[in-house]
Amino acid sequence: MRKTVSHSELLLAILRKDIRVYSRNMIYLFLTVLGLVFFIAIFWLVPDTVDEEITFAISPPLATLISEGKESLQAHGVPAQLLDQFDEFETAFEEEGFVLVEFENEELLIKAVSGELEIYRTDQGRFIIYDPDGDQQAPADAGKVSLDIGMSFPSSFFSDAVLGQQSTVTVFADAAVPEEIRGAMQGLIREMAFQLAGHELPVELPDEEMIILGQDRLGDQISMRARMRPLIAFFIMMMETFALASLISNEVLQRTVTALLVTPMRIWHFLMAKTLFGTALAMGQAVIILIFVRAFTVANWPLLLVIVLLGSLLFTAVAMLVGAAGKDFIGQLMFSLLFIIPLMIPSFAVLFPGSAASWVRILPSYPIVRLLYDVTIHGSLWSDSITLIIYAVIWALVLYGAGLFVLKRKVAAL
Amino acid sequence: MSIKRVLRILLKDFSVGPRKPFFIWALIMPFALTLLFQFAFGSLFEPKPRVGIVDLGDSAVTGAVQELEGFEVSILRDVDDLVNRVEQHDLDAGLVLTAGFDNAVRAGEKPMLEFYISGESLASNRIIIGVTAIEMIRDLEGSEPPVDVQMVYFGKPGLPISIRLVPVIVFYALVMAGIWVPSASLVEEKEKGTLTALLVTSVRVNEVLAAKWLLGFLFAVFLAAVTLLLNQAFGPRPLEVMAVIIIAAALTSMIGLLIGIYSKTATMLFTLIKSLGIFLFIPVVFYLFPEWPQWVAKLFPLYWIISPIWEVSVMGEPLGSVWFEMLIAVAITLALIPFLLLLKKRMLA
Numbered sequence: 001m002r003k004t005v006s007h008s009e010l011l012l013a014i015l016r017k018d019i020r021v022y023s024r025n026m027i028y029l030f031l032t033v034l035g036l037v038f039f040i041a042i043f044w045l046v047p048d049t050v051d052e053e054i055t056f057a058i059s060p061p062l063a064t065l066i067s068e069g070k071e072s073l074q075a076h077g078v079p080a081q082l083l084d085q086f087d088e089f090e091t092a093f094e095e096e097g098f099v100l101v102e103f104e105n106e107e108l109l110i111k112a113v114s115g116e117l118e119i120y121r122t123d124q125g126r127f128i129i130y131d132p133d134g135d136q137q138a139p140a141d142a143g144k145v146s147l148d149i150g151m152s153f154p155s156s157f158f159s160d161a162v163l164g165q166q167s168t169v170t171v172f173a174d175a176a177v178p179e180e181i182r183g184a185m186q187g188l189i190r191e192m193a194f195q196l197a198g199h200e201l202p203v204e205l206p207d208e209e210m211i212i213l214g215q216d217r218l219g220d221q222i223s224m225r226a227r228m229r230p231l232i233a234f235f236i237m238m239m240e241t242f243a244l245a246s247l248i249s250n251e252v253l254q255r256t257v258t259a260l261l262v263t264p265m266r267i268w269h270f271l272m273a274k275t276l277f278g279t280a281l282a283m284g285q286a287v288i289i290l291i292f293v294r295a296f297t298v299a300n301w302p303l304l305l306v307i308v309l310l311g312s313l314l315f316t317a318v319a320m321l322v323g324a325a326g327k328d329f330i331g332q333l334m335f336s337l338l339f340i341i342p343l344m345i346p347s348f349a350v351l352f353p354g355s356a357a358s359w360v361r362i363l364p365s366y367p368i369v370r371l372l373y374d375v376t377i378h379g380s381l382w383s384d385s386i387t388l389i390i391y392a393v394i395w396a397l398v399l400y401g402a403g404l405f406v407l408k409r410k411v412a413a414l
Numbered sequence: 415m416s417i418k419r420v421l422r423i424l425l426k427d428f429s430v431g432p433r434k435p436f437f438i439w440a441l442i443m444p445f446a447l448t449l450l451f452q453f454a455f456g457s458l459f460e461p462k463p464r465v466g467i468v469d470l471g472d473s474a475v476t477g478a479v480q481e482l483e484g485f486e487v488s489i490l491r492d493v494d495d496l497v498n499r500v501e502q503h504d505l506d507a508g509l510v511l512t513a514g515f516d517n518a519v520r521a522g523e524k525p526m527l528e529f530y531i532s533g534e535s536l537a538s539n540r541i542i543i544g545v546t547a548i549e550m551i552r553d554l555e556g557s558e559p560p561v562d563v564q565m566v567y568f569g570k571p572g573l574p575i576s577i578r579l580v581p582v583i584v585f586y587a588l589v590m591a592g593i594w595v596p597s598a599s600l601v602e603e604k605e606k607g608t609l610t611a612l613l614v615t616s617v618r619v620n621e622v623l624a625a626k627w628l629l630g631f632l633f634a635v636f637l638a639a640v641t642l643l644l645n646q647a648f649g650p651r652p653l654e655v656m657a658v659i660i661i662a663a664a665l666t667s668m669i670g671l672l673i674g675i676y677s678k679t680a681t682m683l684f685t686l687i688k689s690l691g692i693f694l695f696i697p698v699v700f701y702l703f704p705e706w707p708q709w710v711a712k713l714f715p716l717y718w719i720i721s722p723i724w725e726v727s728v729m730g731e732p733l734g735s736v737w738f739e740m741l742i743a744v745a746i747t748l749a750l751i752p753f754l755l756l757l758k759k760r761m762l763a
Contacts, residue, residue, distance in 0.1 A: 030685060052536035097537030114568040161560050168562045175567040180463055180484030184542040186563045187549035193561035194552065201548065202519045202555040203527040213501040214533035221536060328605075329680040330598060334435035354504035 069158025230372030248323025278316030320403030592666025596630030597674030
């Protein structure tokens with residue numbers, strides 16, 4: 001008596017076996033859970049803001065400096081209406097990118113820059129000077145400000161500059177302040193003096209709209225946390241390569257696949273089951289991660305699922321290639337790394353500002369990383385992503401074809 | 415214990431080692447990390463303003479900008495290429511110096527400055543580049559600034575990120591060679607049955623363990639030294655650095671040996687190293703973030719070897735300044751011996 005077994009029943013039977021083997025492999029189960037928890041924790045620990053400001057101190061306060069300058073110049077007979085242009089200097093320091101902390105005198109400024117005094121900034125933007133050696137407690141509900149550079153102006157700075165007299169400004173800086181910031185602060189003081197002395201800029205400056213190229217992200221920079229979002233989804237898919245490769249390696253090493261072939265199971269059942277299992281495993285985890293990092297939106301979820309599906313298929317294909325070698329645990333681990341390391345490169349490329357190098361774009365994992373990045377960070381949708389999706393499909397199919405070919409040959413040769 | 419037999423086993427491990435994947439990876443890892451950290455991540459953590467210049471008239475500004483410290487300067491030939499790179503944020507800013515620009519500035523003709531800024535450039539970088547560019551052009555104009563700026567510095571200059579990453583790379587050299595190599599070698603002997611085969615000869619288990627420890631120790635000393643050399647972090651006292659490395663390698667190899675004795679299979683070994691790795695790695699993270707409370711790092715065993723390496727090799731301190739840390743490292747190594755004896759009994763059983 002023979003009962004005909006359908007293809008779907010056969011596939012389900014192999015899948016059930018694979019799930020059982022996987023769940024018994026404590027190392028991969030442990031690493032899967034650890035990986036999920038670790039990546040989610042890292043994501044929420046990484047800062048969500050970008051510090052794009054230069055914080056510096058001046059003494060005396062700008063208002064004092066201007067009013068004393070005006071008084072001195074009036075005493076020298078300069079008409080009051082000519083001195084109104086001084087007020088423009090105050091607005092210059094309000095430009096985005098500058099955070100100005102004002103001190104009554106040089107002594108306080110030196111103490112703040114040298115770290116003897118701490119500076120806190122309230123949510124309302126007010127600065128509080130705090131003496132850690134004093135009796136008072138550190139201000140609550142205020143963030144500590146790192147003040148590495150300070151400028152001490154002589155009270156006659158404005159009048160000296162206007163009257164053409166040389167004055168001296170002392171810049172106090174922590175030695176760790178990068179050279180380019182120190183240079184820029186010196187340049188800023190010199191330019192102020194030039195402007196006060198009536199030396200106009202030696203060049204014409206174009207309009208701001210003309211010189212900013214690309215989307216202006218001033219005040220809206222992409223934070224490290226946002227950059228991590230596509231990365232961790234990619235890494236979690238990649239990590240499943242190790243698990244599936246190990247599963248296949250064991251089947252090859254222990255010849256269980258040859259035992260299965262005496263049943264109605266055919267090689268393609270085995271290959272299809274591995275494809276389904278590997279893809280579902282990687283995709284399932286990537287989706288969990290993307291949910292926890294709040295990557296899905298009403299608009300992007302179908303597109304994100306397609307990208308994750310393609311990524312999972314790509315890494316399943318890599319696992320087939322690695323697993324077909326049928327190496328022992330350590331050998332398989334090291335062999336996997338030979339494939340994984342080049343595939344990781346595009347993921348690091350997105351961390352850096354600018355576009356990826358041409359050779360990075362050729363790598364099979366590049367379209368997946370780029371798509372995840374564009375969709376989760378720039379909000380790209382289907383129309384913006386179609387070229388990259390086609391590119392990703394081509395790579396996934398090429399690698400999957402290679403994986404099937406190599407594994408099929410290996411199984412047939414056992 | 416026969417030293418001759420220990421050396422024979424060690425020689426055997428060294429002769430078959432290069433064919434083993436764990437041996438090859440232990441050898442490759444510090445080199446790969448040096449490359450990755452020095453050339454790639456260095457610029458990730460401390461990005462410098464990136465400026466591109468197209469000089470169509472041999473301007474003096476180009477040379478002056480190239481001499482500036484703290485900027486990444488690219489000289490390009492094509493304006494379209496410059497615009498494209500700025501738009502893609504491959505550059506923070508781009509400057510086009512037209513033919514006759516210098517003469518026009520000197521003649522007071524106020525030429526139009528062709529200047530581009532990337533929309534993704536940070537506000538701070540925009541200010542730095544803008545102010546610096548204006549200053550370069552003022553220099554060209556030849557006018558003396560009506561102010562004298564004096565700089566006064568506090569503290570020590572900060573260390574570049576490439577140097578702050580040295581403990582991470584040395585850590586990997588010590589862990590890959592000191593922990594991974596002896597443990598993987600021992601586990602492999604267990605799995606393949608060669609350990610049992612060895613023990614039926616006149617070789618004693620202590621001799622095998624001593625050989626495995628020596629294997630990790632020598633390999634760790636070699637790789638840690640090479641890593642420091644590659645990162646130009648040997649400092650002014652190379653002999654004292656070697657003394658610190660020797661103590662560090664002794665401790666990591668002891669941990670490696672313990673893991674190797676405890677692990678029955680490669681899977682178990684991998685799980686243990688993965689889990690313990692995070693615990694061992696924590697003190698290294700504190701070197702990347704010096705603003706964190708540093709006392710926390712002291713709670714972790716490898717702090718007592720990473721700290722002396724940092725102080726003597728990178729900071730150039732004498733050996734005497736880290737005697738306490740080294741003493742603790744030696745004490746931890748010795749304290750692990752009773753565990754080793756216990757686990758050895760368990761392994762033999």
